[in-house]
Amino acid sequence: MDPDAVAKAFVDHYYTTFDTNRAGLANLYQETSMLSFEGVKIQGAQSIVGKLTSLPFQQCKHHINTVDCQPSGPAGGMLVFVSGNLQLPGEQHALKFSQMFHLMPTQQGSFYVLNDIFRLNYA
Amino acid sequence: MDPDAVAKAFVEHYYSTFDTNRAGLANLYQESSMLHFEGQKYQGTQSIAGKLTGLPFQQCKHQINTVDCQPSGPAGGMLVFVSGNLSLPGEQHALKFSQMFHLIPTGQGSFYVQNDIFRLNYA
Numbered sequence: 001m002d003p004d005a006v007a008k009a010f011v012d013h014y015y016t017t018f019d020t021n022r023a024g025l026a027n028l029y030q031e032t033s034m035l036s037f038e039g040v041k042i043q044g045a046q047s048i049v050g051k052l053t054s055l056p057f058q059q060c061k062h063h064i065n066t067v068d069c070q071p072s073g074p075a076g077g078m079l080v081f082v083s084g085n086l087q088l089p090g091e092q093h094a095l096k097f098s099q100m101f102h103l104m105p106t107q108q109g110s111f112y113v114l115n116d117i118f119r120l121n122y123a
Numbered sequence: 124m125d126p127d128a129v130a131k132a133f134v135e136h137y138y139s140t141f142d143t144n145r146a147g148l149a150n151l152y153q154e155s156s157m158l159h160f161e162g163q164k165y166q167g168t169q170s171i172a173g174k175l176t177g178l179p180f181q182q183c184k185h186q187i188n189t190v191d192c193q194p195s196g197p198a199g200g201m202l203v204f205v206s207g208n209l210s211l212p213g214e215q216h217a218l219k220f221s222q223m224f225h226l227i228p229t230g231q232g233s234f235y236v237q238n239d240i241f242r243l244n245y246a
Contacts (some may be wrong), residue, residue, distance in 0.1 A: 035203075036191040049174060068159045068240045072225055075196060081159075081223050081240040096219040100204050110177055117191045117204040121219065121244040 007069035007080045010103060010111060015062040018061075022053050028113050035116040048116070061087040063094070078103045078111070083121070096121040130192035130203045132228060133234060137208075138185040145176050149235050158239040171239070184210045186217070201226045201234070206244070219244040 017024045029035075029045035035052075036042075042051050064084040072079045080101040085094035102115035141145045149172040152158075158165040158174065167170045187207040195202045203224040208217035225238035 034193045036193060039189065039191065066162070066242055068162065068242070070157045070159065070225075070238045070240065072195065072238060073138055073198065073200065073227070075198070077196065079202075079223065079225060079238050079240070081221075083221065083241065083242055083244065097205075098206065098242070098244065100192075100202065100223045102202060104196070114213065115193045115195060115202050117202070117223075119191065119204065119206055119221070121206065121221065123246060 001080060003069050003071060006103075007067055007078060007113070010063060010080060010101070011067050011082055014101075018052070019059075019061050023049060025049055025052055029116075030112050030114075033113055033116065035118070037118050038120060057088050059089050063087065067118060072102060077107045077114070086120075096123075126192050126194060126201060129226075129234070130190055130201060133203060133224070134187060134190050134205055137224075138187060141175070142184050146172065148172055148175055149237075152239075153235050153237075156236055156239065160239070160241050161243060180211050182212050186210070195225060199228045200237070209243075219246075 002058050006024055026045050026049040031044045033045060033048060034043050035048045037051060042048050062084055064082060066083045068081040070079045075086045080100045081105060084097060086097050087094045097120050101113050103111035104114045150170050152168040152171050154167045156171060158171045160174055161239045165174050185207055187205060189206045191204040193202050203226060205222045207220060209220050210217040220243050223240045224236050226234035229235050
């Protein structure tokens, strides 16, 4: 499958899940997965989803501006680099963010997130 | 060596070289290296160094705000995620950027850049 198409499908799925069913993100991580969220380091699906589901807002909406994708090496991994806006209810201005995912193939033909780094882009 | 220390050393070396001896960046890439620069795709040392040395400014200064680093898998690779400002002479306001590197060990104790993605963060 075309890597850019895989990246786009993953990005659509990830942010839709984040915005509508945040706990469902657990399926995208494994025990070896690592998240750096604004400099805070978290490892393993349970801890990562614990962090994401406890962020201090009930609702949010991600709007994606750019998606860049490159193969990461012979193991079939893919690097996906995203920039966009994060709208929170009650906030007049959206937050800007950049995020990087390193996707690794699962044996069932899909991908899981091995590495995830999220940073807000302050003005 | 501590991964965070390796990442910090790489980042300092990369942006110092960029700002003082841009052609010297060629040593950090190999034939398999990939660069996405504001959505444009380049592969291989020559093409990448050609793009970077051909950027439309003679001087620049990178100031780094954040560096995040995670191991990318069993092959010893490292993911480095950077945000910062890029000052160009004559420009009143610095440009904001995010950049992601995937470093792979050379076997001689250092790293080369296998993957490089650069994006400006527009207001």
